[in-house]
Amino acid sequence: MSTRLSGIGMTSQRTRMRMIERLREQGIADEAVLNVMYEVPRHIFVEEALASRAYEDFALPLGFGQTISQPYIVARMTELLSAGKPLGKVLEIGTGCGYQTAVLARLATEVYSVERLLPLLAKARKNLRELRISNTRFKHADGHAGIPEGAPFDAILVTAAATHVPDALKQQLAPGARMVVPLGVREQHLCVIERGARGFTQTTLDQVKFVPMLSGIK
Numbered sequence: 001m002s003t004r005l006s007g008i009g010m011t012s013q014r015t016r017m018r019m020i021e022r023l024r025e026q027g028i029a030d031e032a033v034l035n036v037m038y039e040v041p042r043h044i045f046v047e048e049a050l051a052s053r054a055y056e057d058f059a060l061p062l063g064f065g066q067t068i069s070q071p072y073i074v075a076r077m078t079e080l081l082s083a084g085k086p087l088g089k090v091l092e093i094g095t096g097c098g099y100q101t102a103v104l105a106r107l108a109t110e111v112y113s114v115e116r117l118l119p120l121l122a123k124a125r126k127n128l129r130e131l132r133i134s135n136t137r138f139k140h141a142d143g144h145a146g147i148p149e150g151a152p153f154d155a156i157l158v159t160a161a162a163t164h165v166p167d168a169l170k171q172q173l174a175p176g177a178r179m180v181v182p183l184g185v186r187e188q189h190l191c192v193i194e195r196g197a198r199g200f201t202q203t204t205l206d207q208v209k210f211v212p213m214l215s216g217i218k
Contacts, residue, residue: 016042016199019055030079035076036106042068044126045099060104062097064117066211069159071151073208074100080180080192080205081155088154091172094145094213098124098193100159102133113152114143123180142215146172153177160213161188182210 020038028034029053043054045068059067066136069077078100081087085106095115096099101124104111115121118140127137139147143158144166144189154175158181165181170193173179188210 005153009116012018019057019071022057023072025034026072028072028075028079030084032107033079033103034108035073036078036103037071038097040102040131042071042099044130045097045102060171062120062123064120066096066117066120068099069210074103076206077157077159077180077190078103078107080190081157081178082182083178086160090152090189091146091150091153091169093146093156093169094157094159095121095138097126098127102128102131105133105136106155108155109135112139112143112153113137114139114145114147116210116214117142118218121199139215142217143213144168144215148172155179156181158182158213159210161185161208162213165191165193165202170195182208185198 014164018037020034025032043051046054046060057070057072058071061067062166072114085172088108089110090104090108092101092111093106095113099110101113113136121138121140125138134159135202146169151172153172154174154177156169161182163185167180175195177195181191183191188208190208196202
């Protein structure tokens with residue numbers, strides 16, 4: 001295993017275990033999620049100069065006006081998405097550096113991921129290749145449209161703050177499936193959208209802070 005993957009010093013297994021203990025203290029209870037958060041080497045997804053801070057509970061810059069979410073938010077959204085059940089086919093809106101994608105890929109049968117910024121998508125592909133994660137499919141596209149050719153999805157995770165839930169994403173949810181999405185502009189909250197027999201229900205939860213979900217591709 002390469003030094004970059006195995007981690008040294010601040011990226012060691014002991015450092016990762018401290019992160020897991022902190023997540024437990026913060027209320028993350030899903031052991032499957034905690035195990036994956038321990039296994040995925042977060043430090044390879046950030047710039048080398050920031051690797052020593054990779055396991056602290058902070059969002060870190062990725063460039064292009066984007067960030068990698070703090071570990072708690074990644075764990076919280078993943079736990080909400082799975083709701084204690086195995087994940088099947090998942091759609092992720094906003095690949096970023098691929099960290100959340102890697103976490104989902106360890107829990108899901110298959111992950112489809114959309115990113116509007118081509119340089120970030122290239123980094124994510126490289127990171128997941130390095131981890132030998134192969135159950136992912138990437139698309140360079142506007143996340144508002146989702147991936148209709150892959151629908152329906154058993155779960156959808158949106159990693160940028162939307163002003164509203166895009167109708168295209170709602171329609172790509174399978175019956176009985178759920179979406180976790182940050183909603184709002186100045187004040188954002190995590191929301192869980194569920195598709196039931198009689199339509200959609202929305203539950204508003206934690207206050208959060210995400211970069212905005214933008215249209216178009218670059």
